[in-house]
Amino acid sequence: MEKFEIHILGCGAALPTPKRLSSSQIVNIREKLFMLDCAEGTQMALRRSHLSFSHLQAIFLTHLHGDHTFGLIGMLSTFGLLGRIQDLHIYGPQDLQRIFQPQIDYFCADSPYKIILHEIDTKTPQTIYEDRSVSISTLPLSHRVPCCGYLFQEKPTPRHIRRDMIDFHHIPVSQINNIKAGMDWVTDDGTVIPNALLTTPSDPVRSYAYCTDTTYRPQLTELLCNVTCLYHEATFAQEHALLAKNTFHSTAQQAAQIALDAHAKKLILGHFSSRYKSEDILLQEAQQVFPNTLLAEDSMKIIL
Amino acid sequence: MEKFEIHILGCGAALPTPKRLSSSQIVNIREKLFMLDCAEGTQMALRRSHLSFSHLQAIFLTHLHGDHTFGLIGMLSTFGLLGRIQDLHIYGPQDLQRIFQPQIDYFCADSPYKIILHEIDTKTPQTIYEDRSVSISTLPLSHRVPCCGYLFQEKPTPRHIRRDMIDFHHIPVSQINNIKAGMDWVTDDGTVIPNALLTTPSDPVRSYAYCTDTTYRPQLTELLCNVTCLYHEATFAQEHALLAKNTFHSTAQQAAQIALDAHAKKLILGHFSSRYKSEDILLQEAQQVFPNTLLAEDSMKIIL
Numbered sequence: 001m002e003k004f005e006i007h008i009l010g011c012g013a014a015l016p017t018p019k020r021l022s023s024s025q026i027v028n029i030r031e032k033l034f035m036l037d038c039a040e041g042t043q044m045a046l047r048r049s050h051l052s053f054s055h056l057q058a059i060f061l062t063h064l065h066g067d068h069t070f071g072l073i074g075m076l077s078t079f080g081l082l083g084r085i086q087d088l089h090i091y092g093p094q095d096l097q098r099i100f101q102p103q104i105d106y107f108c109a110d111s112p113y114k115i116i117l118h119e120i121d122t123k124t125p126q127t128i129y130e131d132r133s134v135s136i137s138t139l140p141l142s143h144r145v146p147c148c149g150y151l152f153q154e155k156p157t158p159r160h161i162r163r164d165m166i167d168f169h170h171i172p173v174s175q176i177n178n179i180k181a182g183m184d185w186v187t188d189d190g191t192v193i194p195n196a197l198l199t200t201p202s203d204p205v206r207s208y209a210y211c212t213d214t215t216y217r218p219q220l221t222e223l224l225c226n227v228t229c230l231y232h233e234a235t236f237a238q239e240h241a242l243l244a245k246n247t248f249h250s251t252a253q254q255a256a257q258i259a260l261d262a263h264a265k266k267l268i269l270g271h272f273s274s275r276y277k278s279e280d281i282l283l284q285e286a287q288q289v290f291p292n293t294l295l296a297e298d299s300m301k302i303i304l
Numbered sequence: 305m306e307k308f309e310i311h312i313l314g315c316g317a318a319l320p321t322p323k324r325l326s327s328s329q330i331v332n333i334r335e336k337l338f339m340l341d342c343a344e345g346t347q348m349a350l351r352r353s354h355l356s357f358s359h360l361q362a363i364f365l366t367h368l369h370g371d372h373t374f375g376l377i378g379m380l381s382t383f384g385l386l387g388r389i390q391d392l393h394i395y396g397p398q399d400l401q402r403i404f405q406p407q408i409d410y411f412c413a414d415s416p417y418k419i420i421l422h423e424i425d426t427k428t429p430q431t432i433y434e435d436r437s438v439s440i441s442t443l444p445l446s447h448r449v450p451c452c453g454y455l456f457q458e459k460p461t462p463r464h465i466r467r468d469m470i471d472f473h474h475i476p477v478s479q480i481n482n483i484k485a486g487m488d489w490v491t492d493d494g495t496v497i498p499n500a501l502l503t504t505p506s507d508p509v510r511s512y513a514y515c516t517d518t519t520y521r522p523q524l525t526e527l528l529c530n531v532t533c534l535y536h537e538a539t540f541a542q543e544h545a546l547l548a549k550n551t552f553h554s555t556a557q558q559a560a561q562i563a564l565d566a567h568a569k570k571l572i573l574g575h576f577s578s579r580y581k582s583e584d585i586l587l588q589e590a591q592q593v594f595p596n597t598l599l600a601e602d603s604m605k606i607i608l
Contacts, residue, residue: 014385016378018352040378041345048322066411070378074320074344077370081318099410106403107370 001203002030002133002157004304006229009045011270011296013235014067016040020298022067023212023271025231026051027152030133035059036150036210042071043078048299053082058129060136061092062212063122063147064099073103080111087114091129093122093146122148125223139223141214143248149211151223159199169193206304209264212271215245216254224262228304231296232258233271237281240273252282256289270296305507306334306437306461308608310533313349315574315600317539318371320344324602326371327516327575329535330355331456334437339363340454340514346375347382352603357386362433364440365396366516367426367451368403377407384415391418395433397426397450426452429527443527445518447552453515455527463503473497510608513568516575519549520558528566532608535600536562537575541585544577556586560593574600 005028010021022039026049033055035042046053056079062068072090079088090096096119104115120128122140129136132155139149158180166176171185179185185193209224212233224230232255236244244251252269259267267290272279279295286293309332314325326343330353337359339346350357360383366372376394383392394400400423408419424432426444433440436459443453462484470480475489483489489497513528516537528534536559540548548555556573563571571594576583583599590597 015382016348018348021348040375041348044320044322044345064410066378066381070381070411071344074370074374077374078319095410099407102406103403106368106399107374 002154004029004154004206004208006208006231006268006302006304007049007051008268008270008296008298008300008302009042009049010039010298011272011300012039012067012298013271013273014065015274016067017274020272020274021045022070023062024068024071025210026056027208029152029154031055032057032131032133034129034134034136034152037062037068037212038070038072038075039067040070040074043075045298046075053079054084054086056088057131058089058091060150061090061096062141062149062210063093063143063145064095065145065213068213069100072100073107076104076111076115077107080108080113084113087116089116089118089129091118091120093148094119095146120148122146139209139211139220141211141220142217143213143215147213149209149214149220151210151227152208154206156205157202159195159202162198162200165193165198169198171198208304211258213249215248216250216257218258218261220258221261224258224264227262227264229266229268229302230259230262230264231268231270234269234282234286235271235273237276238285252286253289256286256293259290259293264290265292267293268296268302269293306458308333308458308510308512310512310535310572310606310608311353311355312572312574312600312602312604312606313346313353314343314602315576315604316343316371316602317575317577318369319578320371321578324576324578325349326374327366328372328375329514330360331512331514333456333458335359336361336435336437338433338438338440338456341366341372341516342374342376342379343371344374344378347379349602350379357383358388358390360392362393362395364454365394365400366445366453366514367397367447367449368399369449369517372517373404376404377411380408380415380419381411384412384417388417391420393420393422393433395422395424397452398423399450424452426450443513443515443524445515445524446521447517447519451517453513453518453524455514455531456512458510460509461506463499463506466502466504469497469502473502475502512608515562517553519552520554520561522562522565524562525565528562528568531566531568533570533572533606534563534566534568535572535574538573538586538590539575539577541580542589556590557593560590560597563594563597568594569596571597572600572606573597 007026009024012020023037024042025036127137206228234252235249311330313328316324327341328346329340331338431441510532538556539553
């Protein structure tokens, strides 16, 4: 299977601690890296992860609260000092330019690479990035400020060659890519060998959704249908459901309900309020609804 | 002795690493805390230090490069979330307001405490803060942008009471503070007991100077005369003296020369370029000029 991994750099809520940074992740798809949010300390966590800085393609910010963005300017500055030259695209809600362009102009004035800010409409789901490996689209969320999650959908991979059949029919190497793409083979005597005999099916297409910060939002389930892995904020336990509603956050149980209704394969909970000494209560409440749930941890890697 | 301690939160140069943050320190004078610079990750380092957030009186920024300021907005935001109510004063060179006020307005809009920015003239030494315990003045430095260091001078403490003499002369408790302040005692029969017999001298007055970032600047020595402890940047070893000059930084040997010429009691080197696998070469080069030198380390505490 091609690489599709999630690296949790930080999964805390508003208050970063020595144990847990605020929100930041890397999605590694076939050695292309995409960053989701960029809390203070992200560049140090990225170094600890031993992921290559230079493989970072783009950054996607869910919303412009500090616990999702305060690491951005420092990391951009460091990339410059390390000699990055390829463009870096940053996507985020309205105000992205007003707030970050002046900082970039001041602190990254000598930057050897271009930083391109893209303000996106967080209200309508749309595809905002696409390459040969992945398509990335927005997931409207409900928070106190404009906010959206992101859905990473892997592009289908070619079918797998059956080496024995290729040899048996003496199919030349030059035709292998066509066969992988689904072409039948016609022998010298005109016999058609159907592709299904020459190949096995391609790997199932995987997807990852990142949904933070948001109040419980049932409209998400349709967009998340059959998602391989869902990261959903679970700031509060059920005893604080009213607080969750008032602050536009979710409980762990609500996150699990979304996963259940969306037929997700796996749920990861994150964005934990620092009020809980242990997050076990969050895990238990979620697992009662959706058993295949786990708690995010800083430095955790999830292989899809 | 009253408390006078330096906590090194970060002592690296431009590139923060998991092992070493960029510049940040706390000066603790009699349980009042003063922050010097505020690199990314400072708030997490401050938590690790177990110093009380609420005892922070003021923040002093040497200059507006990112490795001295990127932790500011996150820390200010966190103070608000933790419910700080007392005003916080921040001192720094020109542009402080232009760069940081918009960030504060956006990210700390609901802040329950006031943040007051003070732009200071970095070219002329001046006292910018004073209370019963300490006076803080600026030290003009030579860097690529307006920059100054800071000199902390302890206020003299009262003389120490000789308990045996107080008892012998039956001096009432109500007079103790006057005696500490230097008053003689007149007995009922008119005999004058000179203060020198009733007290021992007060503790020597201590001082701390923080000088980073700067090229070698001999004019500093006069301002630093007899300083108890000098923290001076030592970005480079002597083999990179030209690079130091061109980038407006100092070598370890130059830092030591300043300490020697100023008759400092102790020198701490910091702001190490990340190019050196070990800073021992910096320590050796400095100690050849000024033996009582030590290398700063993150989480180090220096008791004056």
